[in-house]
Amino acid sequence: IHAVDDVSFEIKKGMTYGVVGESGCGKTTLARTMMHLEEPTSGEMLFKGDDITKFNRKQMTSLRRQMQMVFQDPYGSLNPVRTIHNIVAEPVRVHSIFDNKRDEIDKVREMLEVVGLPSDNQTLEKRPNEFSGGERQRIGIARSLILEPEFIVADEPVSMLDASVRADIISLMRRLKQERDLTYFFITHEFGMARAICDRIAVMYAGRLVEVANAAAIVDHPLHPYTQLLIDAIPPLIPDENWGKTIPEGEVPYFTVPPPGCRFNPRCYKADELCRSEMPELIDYRNGHYVSCHHVSGPGQIKK
Secondary structure (H helix, E strand, O other): OOOOOOOOOOOOOOOEEEEEOOOOOOHHHHHHHHOOOOOOOOOOOEEOOEEHHHOOHHHHHHHOOOEEEEOOOOOOOOOOOOOHHHHHHHHHHHOOOOOOHHHHHHHHHHHHHHOOOOOOHHHHOOOHHHOOHHHHHHHHHHHHHOOOOOEEEEEOOOOOOOHHHHHHHHHHHHHHHHHHOOEEEEEEOOHHHHHHHOOEEEEEEOOEEEEEEEHHHHHHOOOOHHHHHHHHOOOOOOOOOOOOOOOOOOOOOOOOOOOOOOOOHHHOOOOOHHHHHOOOOOEEEEOOEEEOOOOEEEOOEEOO
16 A cells, blocks of 8 residues: 655756645655655655665654644644644754753744744744634744744645735745755645745656656646646636636545556546556656657657
């Protein structure tokens, strides 16, 4: 049983690398495995040339100063009985960064200001239930940044927020990336969101990557039928009565019983006998634009 299977990619420093796919495709499992919240059963994960799957507890503790995570749920990811001061300060306490309380408080205040929240004593003593969803996510971001990490895993950081505040959080993350020289691994089920923030996008289906390319290339020239369907699902700016009619029936197959051949074949309008019997390889179609589809036969060639 593999929730994530044969997944390989490279994230360059300073990049926002997005993974897009429906719920149940393995995105969160991949993110949790990268952060060692789940243990991989095989393969390797290299960070600055070191395979972190072989790290012991002490090495992983040290690594977490460089890698942090922003969680999907701004309500469940913050301890409801702790003050904002204690929530944001938790990472620096775990890593014994400061010798005195004054320095810790100053750092917490700094991080709250960085994410656009008040840093007065009253705010520090509040609890999560006194904040809106958007404010809670800002608190989560402040907590993830307090150790001055280089790499942030953002697991659908705006999916549970009102549409009115999503743009604000995305704008904040963009600004923080520039100001703090961050690298993001950004997970989302919305292609429009990935297009707005990511430099490179990987499309995931049923635990496997089906297409990987720079954001502009994958949006302008999608090669995999599933990628095209995700893009077609983006609501148009001008109302269109035909919008949504191309979305296929069915759901992502459960990872315990994947279909033979290409895992998308039961929902794909292009599926033929080859698709139903043989798993396609992820090939370089053109200049780093990778696709896993029998109907894309080689560099620059698409089967009709």
